[in-house]
Amino acid sequence: MNHDFHTRPLSPAEARVLGTLMEKARTVPDSYPLTLNSLQNGCNQKSAREPAMSLSEADISEAIDGLRECSLVIESSGSRVTRYEHNFQRAAGVPEQSAVLLGLLMLRGPQTAGELRINTERWYKFLDIASVDAFLEEMQDRSAEKGGALVVKLPRAPGAREQRWAHLLCGPVDLSVPATTAATSGAAEEDVIALTRRVAVLEDTVEQLRTQLEHLQRQLGG
CATH class of the missing domain: 1.10.10.10 (Winged helix-like DNA-binding domain superfamily/Winged helix DNA-binding domain)
Structure with a gap:
């Protein structure tokens, strides 16, 4: 495989x-x-x-x-x-934590370890940013025998405090064009996690209502 x-x-x-x-x-x-x-x-x-x-x-x-x-x-x-x-x-032959991080990188583009910890909160609860970094470093250092690196650490963007990570599942990433990023301060992190959770719950509710509506329309022949 x-x-x-x-x-x-x-x-x-x-x-x-x-x-x-x-x-x-x-x-x-x-x-x-x-x-x-x-x-x-x-x-x-x-x-x-x-x-x-x-x-x-x-x-x-x-x-x-x-x-x-x-x-x-x-x-x-x-x-x-x-x-x-x-x-x-x-x-892919990776642990759950690495799969979660790659999934989020595929959906939301390059992110810092702090952003990934917040955005993966509903998928997997990482203990801290250091544990996110550890799995990212492991995927970056993946041996050629296992298929090579799965992520890359991007150059620091102008004015950014942290470097962002990108996945390599779609091929090499152009490292010469750093994009700007809004770094999240540690003090605001819990607030952002709470807000992220509330938005995601609303998204899920809308998706479930949409599914129910489609089912009802099919029953009515609409």
Whole structure:
């Protein structure tokens, strides 16, 4: 499986589909595995995504086909509607914590260790920023025998206190163009975590209501 996973870089659409499946498996387990429609909604949601995308069903189906070839996505059988789930951790051969960090990097772009700790809060509760850094360093120093580095530490952006990390699942990253970032102060970190949690709960509620509405429309023949 590892050989399949490392044969080629992922496309941006494949990374978005994979990251969305990884996110929804943890945040809305009752709706997981996802239907194609739910997956499309998750890929194209406006919040917690960088960059914002507008993927069609055809785009997502093509991405799913590519991910299945790499053993990263599995199609669920036994349901009236085809559903999809990720197989990232096993295919990539990484621990849960590393998979969580890579999933967030795929969905939200480069982030500092502090930002990652806040943004992964609903996926996995890291003890502190140092533990986030430890897993990032481990993925950066990954041996060639295991497939090479999975993340890279970006040059410090002008005026930024912390350096950001980027994933390498879509291929090498241009290190000559540092982007600006809004560093989160340690004092405000808990407030940001609380706000992030509240926004995410609202997103999940909207997603569940949307699913219920679609189900009702199908029952009414709409």
